[in-house]
Amino acid sequence: MSDKPVILSEERIAYLEGLVRQARAAAAVFSQFTQEDVDRIVKPMVLAGLEQAQYLARLAVEETKIGVMEDKAIKNMVATEFVYNYVKDKKTVGVIREYPERSLVEVAEPIGVIFSMTPITNPTSTVLFKCIMAIKTRNAVIFSPHPNAGKCCYEAVRTMYETAVKCGAPEGVFTCLQGHTLDDNKYLMRHKDIGLIDATGGPGAVKAAYSSGKPALGVGAGNTPVYLEKSADIPMAVVDIITSKTFDNGTICASEQTVVIDDEIYDRALDQFAALGSHVCNEKETEILARTVIDPKTGYMQPMAVGQKATNIAKFVGINVKPKTKLLITPITGVGPEHPLSYEKLFPVLSVYRAKSMDQALKVCIDVNHNGGLGHTAVVFSNNEEVIQKFGDVINAGRIIVNSPGSIGALGGVYNDMVPTFSFGCGTGGGNSTTDNVNVFHYLNIKRVARRTQAHMWFRVPNQIYFNMNATENLRNFQSRSTLIITNAPLEQLGHVDAVKRCIPTETQVRVTIIPDAEPDIKIIRQGVEALNFYKADQIIALGGGSVIDAAKIMKLQYEFPEADLEELAAPFLDLRKRVVQYPTEKTNHARLIAISTTSGTGSEVTPFAVMTDKERGFKVTLADYSLTPDVAIVDPQYVMSMPKGLTVDTGVDCLTHALEAGVSIFASPYTDSNAMMAVRMVFKYLPIAFENPKDEEARTMMHNAACIAAIAFSNASVGVNHALAHAFGARFGVPHGKANALMLPHVIAYNAAVPTKFMPSPNQRAYVAHKKYAMMADLLGLGGHTVEEKVQNLITATEQLLDHLGVPRSISELGISKEEFEKAIPDLAKIAFDDPSWRSNPRMPLVSEIIELFWAAYNGRGPKAAVGDAKKKKSETMVAV
Amino acid sequence: MTTVVNWHKVDGKRVAQSLQEARENLNSSEVQLLLDFSEVRRIDPAGLHAVEDLASAAEAKSVKVGLREVNVDVYKVLKLARLTSRFLFEN
Numbered sequence: 001m002s003d004k005p006v007i008l009s010e011e012r013i014a015y016l017e018g019l020v021r022q023a024r025a026a027a028a029v030f031s032q033f034t035q036e037d038v039d040r041i042v043k044p045m046v047l048a049g050l051e052q053a054q055y056l057a058r059l060a061v062e063e064t065k066i067g068v069m070e071d072k073a074i075k076n077m078v079a080t081e082f083v084y085n086y087v088k089d090k091k092t093v094g095v096i097r098e099y100p101e102r103s104l105v106e107v108a109e110p111i112g113v114i115f116s117m118t119p120i121t122n123p124t125s126t127v128l129f130k131c132i133m134a135i136k137t138r139n140a141v142i143f144s145p146h147p148n149a150g151k152c153c154y155e156a157v158r159t160m161y162e163t164a165v166k167c168g169a170p171e172g173v174f175t176c177l178q179g180h181t182l183d184d185n186k187y188l189m190r191h192k193d194i195g196l197i198d199a200t201g202g203p204g205a206v207k208a209a210y211s212s213g214k215p216a217l218g219v220g221a222g223n224t225p226v227y228l229e230k231s232a233d234i235p236m237a238v239v240d241i242i243t244s245k246t247f248d249n250g251t252i253c254a255s256e257q258t259v260v261i262d263d264e265i266y267d268r269a270l271d272q273f274a275a276l277g278s279h280v281c282n283e284k285e286t287e288i289l290a291r292t293v294i295d296p297k298t299g300y301m302q303p304m305a306v307g308q309k310a311t312n313i314a315k316f317v318g319i320n321v322k323p324k325t326k327l328l329i330t331p332i333t334g335v336g337p338e339h340p341l342s343y344e345k346l347f348p349v350l351s352v353y354r355a356k357s358m359d360q361a362l363k364v365c366i367d368v369n370h371n372g373g374l375g376h377t378a379v380v381f382s383n384n385e386e387v388i389q390k391f392g393d394v395i396n397a398g399r400i401i402v403n404s405p406g407s408i409g410a411l412g413g414v415y416n417d418m419v420p421t422f423s424f425g426c427g428t429g430g431g432n433s434t435t436d437n438v439n440v441f442h443y444l445n446i447k448r449v450a451r452r453t454q455a456h457m458w459f460r461v462p463n464q465i466y467f468n469m470n471a472t473e474n475l476r477n478f479q480s481r482s483t484l485i486i487t488n489a490p491l492e493q494l495g496h497v498d499a500v501k502r503c504i505p506t507e508t509q510v511r512v513t514i515i516p517d518a519e520p521d522i523k524i525i526r527q528g529v530e531a532l533n534f535y536k537a538d539q540i541i542a543l544g545g546g547s548v549i550d551a552a553k554i555m556k557l558q559y560e561f562p563e564a565d566l567e568e569l570a571a572p573f574l575d576l577r578k579r580v581v582q583y584p585t586e587k588t589n590h591a592r593l594i595a596i597s598t599t600s601g602t603g604s605e606v607t608p609f610a611v612m613t614d615k616e617r618g619f620k621v622t623l624a625d626y627s628l629t630p631d632v633a634i635v636d637p638q639y640v641m642s643m644p645k646g647l648t649v650d651t652g653v654d655c656l657t658h659a660l661e662a663g664v665s666i667f668a669s670p671y672t673d674s675n676a677m678m679a680v681r682m683v684f685k686y687l688p689i690a691f692e693n694p695k696d697e698e699a700r701t702m703m704h705n706a707a708c709i710a711a712i713a714f715s716n717a718s719v720g721v722n723h724a725l726a727h728a729f730g731a732r733f734g735v736p737h738g739k740a741n742a743l744m745l746p747h748v749i750a751y752n753a754a755v756p757t758k759f760m761p762s763p764n765q766r767a768y769v770a771h772k773k774y775a776m777m778a779d780l781l782g783l784g785g786h787t788v789e790e791k792v793q794n795l796i797t798a799t800e801q802l803l804d805h806l807g808v809p810r811s812i813s814e815l816g817i818s819k820e821e822f823e824k825a826i827p828d829l830a831k832i833a834f835d836d837p838s839w840r841s842n843p844r845m846p847l848v849s850e851i852i853e854l855f856w857a858a859y860n861g862r863g864p865k866a867a868v869g870d871a872k873k874k875k876s877e878t879m880v881a882v
Numbered sequence: 883m884t885t886v887v888n889w890h891k892v893d894g895k896r897v898a899q900s901l902q903e904a905r906e907n908l909n910s911s912e913v914q915l916l917l918d919f920s921e922v923r924r925i926d927p928a929g930l931h932a933v934e935d936l937a938s939a940a941e942a943k944s945v946k947v948g949l950r951e952v953n954v955d956v957y958k959v960l961k962l963a964r965l966t967s968r969f970l971f972e973n
Contacts, residue, residue, distance in 0.1 A: 025930050028962035032924050032955050112962065171927045193964075 006183045006190075016187055022172035023113040023140035024193050029170040030138040031110060035093040041135050041167040042084065048163040049080035049128045049156075056124040056159070059152035064120050066307030071248035075125035075422075082413040082420040083132055087440050092137050096446070103453045109445040110138040112195035115188050117209065119201040121251035121307060121346060122422055123149035124156040126200050129422040131160035135169060137443040142194075143176040144185050146201065150178055189214060196443075200423045210431060217442055219423045219432055222253045222376030223344045224406050225368035227361055227391055228269055229382035230262040236403070237381035238272040241350070244405030246326045250347045251307045254377035254399065254410030254424060258332065258342055258351040258368045260361045266354045270329065278327040278350075279310070285319045286330040286341065289349060292317045294340035299372070301346055310348040335367035344372055358387065362394055369395050374429030379406040398425050398435030412437050455763055456577070459671040459716050460626050462595075462606050467635035467705055469697065472596060474634065475503040480539035480592070482509045484532055486552045487543040488517040491598055496639050500543055500596065511535050517544075520551035522566070522614040528555035529562075532591070542595045542630070543639075545651075546602030549595045550610040553628045557610075560587040566612070570621040572837060583625040595630035598639040600690075600703040601651025601738060603658065603711020605633035622837075629715070635708045637701040645691060648703075649806045650738025652687040655707040656802075657741040659683065661720035662713035663777060664752055664770040665841040666762035672717040673773075679710035680777050684798065688805055720842035721833075722748040725854055728832040732825055733817060742808040746796050747857040749774060750864035753792040756844035770843035771868040792866035800862065811861025822859055829855055887914045894921035897929030905936045908943055915940060916972070920951035925959050933960065937968040948972050 008016070049056075057072035091097070097106040114134060118126040123145060134141045145153030157176040165171055177184060189197055189212035197216040199209035206218035228237055245256045261269050270280050281289065293305040293313065305313055310328050314321040321328070328349045335342040341351045355361035369378060378397040382388050392400050401409035404416065412418035423438035434442065466474040483504060487497055497512055504510055513531050515524050532540065532555060540559075542552030557564055561584040573579035595605035604610075608629045613620045643651075659679035662672055682702050689699035722744045730740035753771040775791035778784075783794035800810070809815055812822060830851045833839075839846055846854075857864060888907070893900040904917060925933070940947045948970040952960070960966050 025927055025934075025963050028959045029925060029927050029930055031958055031962055 006186045008183055008187055012184070013187070016184060016191075019142055019175050019177075020113065020188070020191055020193050023142055023175060026170040026172035027110065027112045027138070027140040030140065030173065033093065033138055035091060037168060038093055038136060038138060039088070041164050041169050042087070042132060044167050045132060045135060045160050045163045046080045046084040048159055049132075050077060052156075052159050053077045053080070056128075056152060056156050059155055060124045060149065063152045064123065064149050064307070066121060067248040067251050072122075072125065075122060075248065076128055078411060078414070078420065079125040079129040079422055080132065082411075083129055086413060086420050087132065087136050090136070090440060092440055092444060096444075103451040105449045107447040107449055108137070109447050111443060111445060112139065113193055114139050114141045114196045114198055114443065115144065115191075115194045116141050117144045117185070117197070117199040117201050117205045118146065118149070118153055119205075120146035120149045121253070122200075122248075123153050126422045127153050127156035128160065130198065131157065131164070131174060133440050133443050135164055135173070136440050139195075139443055140170075140173045141175075142188060143174065144180060144188070145176065147180070150180075154178060186212075198423070198438075198443075206431065217423065217425070217433065217438055219425055219430070219438060221344055221372060221430075222257075222424070222426070223342075223368055223371055223373030224254060224257045224377045224379060224397075225365040225373065225395065226256045226259040226379040226406065227365050227381070227387075228259050228261040228265070229358065229361070229380065229384060229387050230264045231383040231387070232265075232381035232403070233383065234265055234269055234272060238269060238276060240381075240403075240405040242273070242276055242278065242327055244407040244409070245350050246310075246348050247405075247407050249307045249309060250345065250349075250407075252407035252411070253344070253346065254401075255346070255407035256350060256379060256405075257344055257373070258335070258353060258364075260353045260355050260364045260368075262358070262361060263354055263356050266352075270352065273327065273329055276326070277322075277324055278329050279314070279319075279321040279325045280329040281319065281331070283331075285328075286332070288317050288319060289313075289328065289330055290340045293345065293347070293349060294343055296340055299337065299340065299343045301344065305345075305347045305349075308347050313347060313349065335364060335371050342368060342371055362390065365391070366394055369397065373397070375426030375432060375435060376424060376430055377401065377406055377410045379404075379409070396427070396429045398427055399437070410437075452763060457667070457669050457671075457716075457764065459669070460608070460629065461712050461715070462630050462633045464631070465606065465633045465635065465708065467708065468701060469637055471634050471636040472500055472503045472638070475500065475541075475594070476505055478539065478592065478594065478632070479505065480508045482535045482537045483511070483539040483541060484528075484535055484537040485510065485512045485541045485543055486515060486528060486548060486555065487512065488548055489514050490517060491544055491639075494642065496543060496598065499638065500541060504541075508539070509535070511537075515548065515551055517547065519547050519620075520554065520612045522612060522616070524551060525554050525558060525612060528552070529558045532556075532559040532589075536589075537591055538589065539592045539594065542593065542605075543598065545597070545599040546604040549597065549602075549604035549630070550612065552593060552595065553604075553610040553630070554612050554623065556591060556593045557623070557628060559589055559591060560584075562588065566621050566623065567614075567619070569625070570623055574840060576624070583627050585627070592632065593630045594632040594634060596634040596636060596639070597704070597708070599643065599647060599651045600640050600700070600707040601654040603655070603707045603714075605630055605635065606708055606711045607715045609715075633708065635704050637697065637704040640700050640704055641695065641697070643694070643700075645694065648687075648690055648694065649808060650736045651707065652683060652690070652703060652738070653742045653745070653803070653806070653808065654738040655679065655703070655710045656683040656687070656799075657722050657726075657745055658714045658719060659706075659710040660745070660749065660777070661722055661842075662710065662717040664773045664843045665714075665717040665720060666760050666765060666843055667717045667841050668773070669717065669764075672713045675709045675713035676717070677777060677780055679706045679713060681780050682706035682709070684781050684802060688802065691806055718841035719838045720748070720752070721839040721844070721846050721851075721854070723838035724833045724836035724842075724846075725851065725858070727836050727838065728829045729812070729855070729858075731832070732829060733815070735815065739808060742803050743810070743812055743858045744854065745803070746800050746862075747854055747864045749792065749796050749799065750866055751850070751854060752842065752844050753866050753868045754844075755868070757847055757850065758845040760840075760843060760845045762843075765843075768843065771866075789866050789868045792868055796864055796866055812855075812859040813861065817859075819859070822855075826852055826855060887916050889916045889918065891918040891920075892922050894923055897922055897925055898932040901929065901932035901936050905932070905939050908936075908939055908945055914946045914948060916948045916950055918950045919953070919956060922956055923953065925956050930959065930963055930965075933965060934963070937965060941968070946970060
């Protein structure tokens with residue numbers, strides 16, 4: 001829109017303001033109408049429009065001197081009857097669509113006042129169409145018709161308005177400018193009370209609409225390419241093209257402009273055109289038309305030709321044609337400024353192009369499409385599905401009409417099931433905001449009412465878990481031709497491998513692969529996979545702690561899915577269900593993985609996690625997917641009876657941390673809570689005994705079970721910020737995982753129990769409950785306390801006492817790390833901890849500053865105090881925590 | 883100082899006429915006019931026009947107009963018609 005100031009008299013401004021005020025009031029009143037109110041008005045309007053179809057068509061032709069009365073009458077009928085058929089059952093008031101499975105509803109909100117420009121080519125039909133849309137959507141419209149179609153449009157608006165008001169529509173719902181100027185349009189397009197500009201017309205009107213700064217639907221010029229491919233039904237295609245191109249003397253902007261015809265059928269097609277009343281121009285006649293009907297400077301049509309009969313155009317330019325000639329066919333040899341007839345021609349002149357091949361034909365169609373027709377309409381006649389698909393791929397048009405007339409086809413509802421319209425969205429190619437056939441839904445603001453949903457949860461564990469002393473005996477139940485035991489040297493020396501072998505059926509071929517007792521490296525994984533392939537193993541037994549079982553999980557993954565890219569599978573994710581990278585599912589070997597744990601901490605025998613390093617490439621991979629979970633877990637305490645004290649403590653504290661973190665996780669559920677709570681109770685009771693008396697079979701058994709139970713909890717609820725801190729700190733200072741966890745644990749309990757600075761988004765939790773969950777754990781441990789705060793404090797104190805009892809270092813400073821050294825490490829520690837995915841299930845979202853505070857609290861050690869906010873004022877409510 | 887409040891119940895079945903009556907009774911000595919909309923379920927163009935006229939007349943006479951118990955739908959109509967800023971609303 002021009003930035004030139006609008007020059008209007010005070011009287012004119014007052015007039016325009018009055019129109020807007022009236023429309024605004026009508027729209028405001030209209031907002032109260034129900035769907036039934038609206039539908040009661042629409043139907044009589046449609047009937048009135050149908051009744052006046054011929055009258056309005058005659059007025060339009062008389063005033064504009066464009067088009068064919070009979071065709072305009074049909075357009076008016078399509079604009080009413082066909083549009084009504086589409087809109088009659090559509091919900092446009094209140095709730096218009098419901099998605100119960102997504103807990104989502106869509107609610108209609110009217111736009112208010114629409115400023116609508118209508119074209120000279122389809123004046124009355126466009127008005128009828130827009131009036132019906134506006135009433136159906138409870139909007140008021142100020143119409144601005146093309147100046148040369150003012151009277152017929154006014155009459156169409158009047159017909160619709162009087163019927164609508166008679167049936168209950170608010171007065172002032174439609175108005176029609178008369179004797180208006182471009183400045184009037186500019187003034188209204190910029191008016192604050194105009195909610196939407198709907199401009200159907202020439203490029204100028206559309207550009208002005210989009211330049212106004214207002215939301216706009218601007219739909220205008222096209223240049224429809226047609227591909228008449230050799231497999232097409234030629235007689236049908238020729239009839240369709242003539243029908244379309246001559247309809248209302250070619251004034252519909254979706255009508256055919258250039259037909260690209262395969263060489264093999266070119267002559268036959270032209271003969272058909274001629275036989276059905278078309279005049280195929282010779283070179284000279286074509287040259288005359290090119291000079292006269294298109295402005296050579298702009299490429300725009302000469303107004304004198306628009307909507308005129310073929311015979312009149314021929315007469316005007318001096319070409320002799322038969323009296324009833326319908327169409328002038330102009331062969332062209334190229335597209336663009338050198339070939340003016342390759343532009344849009346809203347009159348019965350149709351260019352044709354002889355294409356040597358499909359490739360050339362498609363290229364010429366693309367050229368026509370890009371020569372003023374982007375986003376609008378294109379047509380293909382073919383019985384070759386591949387051709388149709390290719391055409392649809394390469395042509396940029398909102399409507400790609402197949403084996404039917406372009407103009408009537410694009411209108412929708414006659415030759416196809418597209419939405420009936422008189423406004424063709426042309427997408428960004430045409431400078432428009434939509435490629436749709438504009439319809440009632442473009443006259444609405446659609447509001448989404450999104451109800452809170454509960455994320456689907458899960459509880460996944462290995463198919464079989466065997467536990468208690470000598471549970472390994474259960475191996476006898478598993479048939480296998482070839483079994484590979486993956487373990488490490490110390491376990492073999494302790495005789496554990498033999499213990500396992502004794503339980504495997506004798507007919508099974510058993511081989512053993514010894515791997516280092518350390519976090520598995522990719523080289524080890526590759527060797528293991530080679531062994532699995534060499535022995536064609538159908539069963540893998542992982543005998544060891546977390547690293548051995550992790551190695552076996554990854555070996556199995558690569559054995560089953562040789563193409564799996566471990567680095568890609570380790571890509572970070574926020575929600576397991578929405579992760580970008582999916583694990584493969586089509587197994588190659590269908591091997592069974594049996595995990596026998598020889599420590600009481602990681603619980604790797606039941607978890608879906610595995611960690612490995614690639615020293616060559618210098619990265620660490622953490623894999624997480626339920627497909628990694630072993631098929632069978634054996635929790636046999638015979639392997640932990642000789643576990644050294646240090647390992648007992650480290651793994652035991654790791655187990656406690658798993659249970660505490662899973663218990664307060666945002667993914668916690670009653671299923672995981674039952675496991676987490678029981679594991680906490682078992683650790684507090686049996687870890688001190690196992691520590692004091694390593695040979696106590698009951699304590700070892702219960703701690704071994706506790707580790708598995710806690711792992712079941714965190715496999716489904718995940719861990720929290722404690723693990724994020726411990727991962728970062730342990731890796732930097734070489735501190736074992738259990739010890740690193742222990743240093744953070746009391747501080748993290750106090751931190752999670754306090755009112756968070758930032759809550760973690762969690763649709764499954766209706767309230768912040770971490771403090772109450774801790775209090776519930778304190779109750780289960782019988783720690784006493786009357787308020788939630790007291791109970792949390794008692795849990796912290798009990799945890800500290802347990803750690804003291806186990807002789808765990810209670811502060812980072814006790815490890816001999818100087819304050820200066822730690823201070824220097826803090827920025828990196830905070831960054832690494834914040835990048836760690838573990839905290840994403842923590843109940844409290846840790847700020848980096850809080851991570852730093854937690855690290856310093858762990859550095860200084862003892863004495864975190866529970867401060868649980870409001871809960872301290874209340875008596876215990878722990879039983880409602882779940 | 884005593885606040886003079888003139889109370890007028892708007893007839894829900896004849897909103898425009900009822901508001902017209904209220905407007906005719908506007909007295910510049912009044913400090914406030916209180917219109918009870920509790921019976922107004924819906925407002926038509928004439929009613930809306932009458933609301934606007936009343937607002938203009940009250941402003942000319944420096945009378946504050948309060949609307950009481952306006953239902954949500956009618957309130958939205960007044961909002962869309964840009965009239966809410968010209969009244970005080972009470973529930």
